[in-house]
Structures are given as structure tokens and as C-alpha cells.
Amino acid sequence: MSTWFTRRRPAVELPRLTPRRPVATVRVDLHEVMPEPVPYLGQAAYLQLEQFETLSRVAAEAADLRAKSLISAAAGHALSKHQGIVAELRRRGDDPAEAMKPFADEIEGFSVLIVGSDWRETLLSALVTGGLLDDFFIRLAAGLPGDVGPRIAHLLGSESGQEGVLEVLRGEIAADPQLASRLAMWGRRLVGDTLLVARSALHLSGNRATDEERIEPIFTELIAAHTRRMDALGLTA
Amino acid sequence: MSTWFTRRRPAVELPRLTPRRPVATVRVDLHEVMPEPVPYLGQAAYLQLEQFETLSRVAAEAADLRAKSLISAAAGHALSKHQGIVAELRRRGDDPAEAMKPFADEIEGFSVLIVGSDWRETLLSALVTGGLLDDFFIRLAAGLPGDVGPRIAHLLGSESGQEGVLEVLRGEIAADPQLASRLAMWGRRLVGDTLLVARSALHLSGNRATDEERIEPIFTELIAAHTRRMDALGLTA
Numbered sequence: 005m006s007t008w009f010t011r012r013r014p015a016v017e018l019p020r021l022t023p024r025r026p027v028a029t030v031r032v033d034l035h036e037v038m039p040e041p042v043p044y045l046g047q048a049a050y051l052q053l054e055q056f057e058t059l060s061r062v063a064a065e066a067a068d069l070r071a072k073s074l075i076s077a078a079a080g081h082a083l084s085k086h087q088g089i090v091a092e093l094r095r096r097g098d099d100p101a102e103a104m105k106p107f108a109d110e111i112e113g114f115s116v117l118i119v120g121s122d123w124r125e126t127l128l129s130a131l132v133t134g135g136l137l138d139d140f141f142i143r144l145a146a147g148l149p150g151d152v153g154p155r156i157a158h159l160l161g162s163e164s165g166q167e168g169v170l171e172v173l174r175g176e177i178a179a180d181p182q183l184a185s186r187l188a189m190w191g192r193r194l195v196g197d198t199l200l201v202a203r204s205a206l207h208l209s210g211n212r213a214t215d216e217e218r219i220e221p222i223f224t225e226l227i228a229a230h231t232r233r234m235d236a237l238g239l240t241a
Numbered sequence: 242m243s244t245w246f247t248r249r250r251p252a253v254e255l256p257r258l259t260p261r262r263p264v265a266t267v268r269v270d271l272h273e274v275m276p277e278p279v280p281y282l283g284q285a286a287y288l289q290l291e292q293f294e295t296l297s298r299v300a301a302e303a304a305d306l307r308a309k310s311l312i313s314a315a316a317g318h319a320l321s322k323h324q325g326i327v328a329e330l331r332r333r334g335d336d337p338a339e340a341m342k343p344f345a346d347e348i349e350g351f352s353v354l355i356v357g358s359d360w361r362e363t364l365l366s367a368l369v370t371g372g373l374l375d376d377f378f379i380r381l382a383a384g385l386p387g388d389v390g391p392r393i394a395h396l397l398g399s400e401s402g403q404e405g406v407l408e409v410l411r412g413e414i415a416a417d418p419q420l421a422s423r424l425a426m427w428g429r430r431l432v433g434d435t436l437l438v439a440r441s442a443l444h445l446s447g448n449r450a451t452d453e454e455r456i457e458p459i460f461t462e463l464i465a466a467h468t469r470r471m472d473a474l475g476l477t478a
Contacts, residue, residue: 061297
């Protein structure tokens, strides 16, 4: 049991930072841990497709029509990002489906983990995991060759519909006093699993001390941004 | 039993036309049967949202990544149409959620009817019902006041991702010889239910003879276009 737990959460530290404003970007040499462009693009494309599927399923479950529209809009933005990355793969002459395929098991497994006990929890999943992974892949994009990096960073940083999702969740929290603590707990659980997905994208040396030194500054920033998203909901990260 | 059947399918005739090219548009005075702009836009917006939900659910169920991408793209087009109609309602100063609400029960009921026994059947549902209802609402748009009509007709007639959906279904039919006859039967069942939704949009006089005279030419054209879509899959309508 302890071995299994260790295996699933190898070295993910969750410092409880609560910065109220963006922290300065830490310079990390990403070339050491940077994946090859095709796996990078394949994984990023698949994650956006999964984000689209999660958000559209939540949109279908939400009964309120304004919520449906706002959540669907966020789904549409994830789909646009997926399509943009697919276009980038095609431009390179790579088959998008082939590039995505190696990540199928991991991402389908992840998408099961982030299904909450109701649609509000799953919507928080989309917000938290989508935000973290977009941030992470934007950061990694700096290590891509040529002009692919800036293009992908721009695409991933474009409109995500996050404000609409925050509006829906704020409305739900205001209407149900029990929900806030449940969502805060759920958010904490999500971070660990999401950072594992991020970690899986990296080329690690296998030397734990060296690896941690390289990725810790990135993960610290990701968690700071996560904390700001939870703050925006009035929730403690 | 006979009464129930008659009630559910009041006067929908399904002539077995098989024209291979677009038929000439029949002039029908739509003002007699035209709904008011707000219900028209509300129903059209809700149907696109439902189409988005159906297609994104099917995309999530499809295992093949190319199929997933093509079906998701079609879902994205339905979402764009939904958003365009919502924008039109806002431009008029109407609340989109209020305009859509009266159609919730009917459309949610319809969306249950068009769930097939597997994702291929449901994908055919999206193709058949989406195609028929887009055609129908484009036809009706001519009766809208001001420049709303041309704008909505242009929006509904824009890219729908239909070619991608046809590609996926053709691949499935080629891989499974049993599928063609099952889909042909399913397609026939869908038409009746879809024409009932279309019919519900119209202001009818209650005088069956007058009503049928007015709507028959429209429905004949819709079925001709439906037959062409089934032809494109090698299926008999």
C-alpha cells in the first residue's frame, strides 16, 4: 500500500504558498528536461481534447442555461486549442493521431480520476487541471525549436473561458454553503494528480536529487498560479 | 396504441424521393406559419446547443483519435452557431436563457429519443437531425424581420463539419458490413421525430387541410435534402 502510494506520487511537493500577485518568473534551463517536439505537441493536443470532453460533459449536466452556455464556451476554447496544436503537427508533416496515441492510456486514466461526485466538482477539475497544464505547457514551449514555441505559447495562453467558469462556480458556491469546503478539498486532491501528468511530460534523468532541483522551481510557480485560481473562488488552496 | 401512434406522428409524410441534385426551391408564403423572432431564435439556439452536446458526447465515446477530432470539430461548429444566435438575441436586448427556456422540455426529450444503441447510431442522429433542422431554420429565416434573417441564414448555412462526420461514418460502414442496414433503419426512425420538432416551431392554424397545404412543400424539400445525405453514405433513405 505504501509502495503503491509512493509510486503514484513520487515526489510531488505541495507547498502552501498564497501569493496574491504573479510571482517573478524563475529562470530554469528547460533544455535538460524538455521532451521532443512531437511528443510535446501530441500530449498537449490530447490534453486539450480531454479538456474539451470534460467541459462539454459538464455543460450537458448543468441544468441552468446560462451555466450551460458559459461552460460550453470554455469547451469551445479547449477545442480551438486542440485544433491549433493539431494544425501545428500537420504543418510539420506529422500525423496528429499518431502523435497523440502514446498518451491515450495515461490521459484517459487521468480523465477518470478528475470526475467529481457532481458536475460542480468536475467543473472545478476542468478549471484546476486545465489551468495548471496550460501554464505548464506554456512554460515548456520555450524549449521548442524554431518559431513553434512562441506560436504554441500564444495559442495555449489565449482565451480559455476561465472567467465564465469562475462565474458559474461562484454562483454555485453562493447558493450552497456546504459546497465551498467540499470544493476546496477536491481542489487539493486534483493538484497532485495533475502535477504527475505534468511530470510525465518531462525527460528526467532518474537521479531524484538532480530532477527535483530542475523541476521544483517550475512546479512552485504552477502551484502559485493554482492558488490564485482558488483564491478567485474564495477557496483555500 | 393506434391512437398513441397517430398522436406522436400527426401528419408527417415521408415520400421516398431520391433526387440526386438540389431541387428547385418552392415558393411558400412563410408569414402565415412564421414564429415570432424571439421564440425562433430561442429554439434555434437551444437546438444548436443540443447538437453540440450530442456531438461532443459521441466524440468522447469514439475510440479512434482521428474520428474524435473530426466529430469534435463538428461539435465546435454547432457551438459556434449556438453562440452566434445567442449574440443575435443579446443584440436585440433579449436574455438568451429566457428565450431558450420554453423549449427545454421538448428539446431535452428529443435529445433522449435520438440516442442510438451505440455511438455510430448517435452520430448518424446528429448528422440527420442537425442537417434537417439547419435546413428548416434556414428556410424559416426568410420570414424574420429586418436583416436578422439573412444573418441567421448565413450563420446556420456555414461550415458544419458534415464532411468529417460523413468520413467517420463511411469508415465505420466499410469496416462493419452489418452496420449499413442498421443505420438505414435508424435514419428512417429519426426523420419522423425530427420533423415533429420542426413542425412544433410553426404557427399552425389548427385546420389540418390548410396547415398541410402550407407546410408540405417545405417538408418535401427537407426530406429530399435528407435523402441526399443518406445517399452520401450509400444508405437508402
